[in-house]
Ligand SMILES: Nc1ncnc2c1ncn2[C@@H]1O[C@H](COP(=O)(O)OP(=O)(O)O)[C@@H](O)[C@H]1O
């Protein structure tokens with residue numbers, strides 16, 4: 001039987017990746033490129049949407065070449081993306097009217113404050129599963145329409161389109177013909193009713209967003225359209241999978257059944273637990289989100305979103321110049337036995353779940369004359385694990401379930417020191433998968449299922465392979481002492497910004 005190849009396009013916050021899998025889910029080729037981040041003002045994070053597209057198509061071509069294939073050899077494309085990040089473009093020219101406003105960006109805090117004053121939190125939570133926070137797309141759309149000259153009138157004339165990054169990439173891959181998204185991405189906009197599976201008229205009115213700019217919403221495993229591009233030799237490849245990167249990672253981790261959970265350590269850190277067909281209403285600061293739509297069924301998840309995880313390691317590298325590469329963080333962290341009372345709270349863009357404190361800002365506490373760069377680096381790594389612990393506590397409280405182990409993936413999960421510390425303070429084993437590119441794998445699975453490369457999720461379950469298990473080794477008393485210090489540090493960082 002001739003092998004089939006699936007191209008996964010993984011457009012993450014820090015980098016774009018293109019990965020080619022075969023039908024046994026082996027990686028055949030990878031191409032990757034970092035994308036520039038723009039910080040126009042404190043707390044604002046933007047990217048150039050045209051650079052996202054040109055980088056992405058460049059590495060798609062590179063991956064196909066590296067694999068020794070041609071575009072015609074690709075049977076299906078799966079898209080997965082940084083979620084919530086908002087692009088608005090002119091449908092006639094394909095030009096964005098403003099930078100992509102990244103999920104981390106805080107420039108819409110005042111719009112959120114108005115919504116909180118109007119006491120809309122409960123309605124929004126019930127309809128969308130989300131909380132009022134600049135994180136989600138709706139206030140970013142409103143900000144662009146309100147602040148970019150003529151944007152609102154052009155949108156009302158039907159000339160502008162909105163998309164999260166999946167939508168933007170599909171639009172470009174199809175030569176500007178297809179304007180769509182999937183349930184999982186739609187569920188991150190703050191405009192999509194996750195119960196009725198429709199754009200919510202009441203919320204559109206509240207945000208003053210014209211319906212005409214919104215994409216059509218389909219299941220996550222579905223033929224959205226076909227490629228139509230000279231760069232891909234005008235081959236008509238079906239684009240048949242799309243999901244937000246955290247949901248795709250959960251699919252790639254084969255968390256197909258209720259109560260299965262995963263944590264992805266990338267720019268941020270996202271712990272998701274499958275809740276099946278149940279729309280779980282969190283009381284502990286977690287989000288309810290659509291995991292995927294597949295075979296006529298919608299699966300939901302409970303999510304804890306941490307805004308800065310690997311981003312804090314990047315900050316040590318790019319702004320503090322304490323390390324040359326992200327992986328150096330393990331080398332320095334190993335130089336000290338522990339962080340000796342130093343805590344780093346990476347609230348660069350506020351804190352996400354379970355705190356939802358937009359005005360929190362970063363802090364390093366507990367410094368003494370003996371503190372060194374190694375302590376700060378170690379404390380930064382540890383902050384990723386503490387934030388995850390806060391999420392897991394909330395999740396266990398919310399669901400009443402006790403996790404037996406946690407599947408992990410993402411760039412920073414390669415760090416053994418971090419993974420061991422994570423197991424220690426969670427008190428549950430951490431299982432790192434062999435393919436840490438589970439995000440891309442999940443989107444390849446969704447794409448492959450739509451075109452019959454795999455028949456169903458049973459075909460995929462057996463493909464999950466363990467790389468390494470990290471078992472808890474720390475005394476409970478020490479864990480409690482460390483966590484108490486962390487919570488004291490978090491308290492100091494809250495509401496810092498006026
Ligand atoms: N060995 C490592 N130790 C700690 N952090 C790491 C390591 N390798 C990568 N990272 C961090 O992980 C992030 C990249 O992971 P990735 O999964 O590619 O993220 P994203 O999808 O958000 O772009 C970066 O923020 C980087 O700082």
Ligand SMILES: O=P(O)(O)OC[C@H](O)CO
Pocket residue numbers: 011012013014081082083084103244245246266267268269305
């Ligand atoms: O790009 P990542 O992997 O940090 O993921 C970002 C999330 O999708 C934001 O919600």
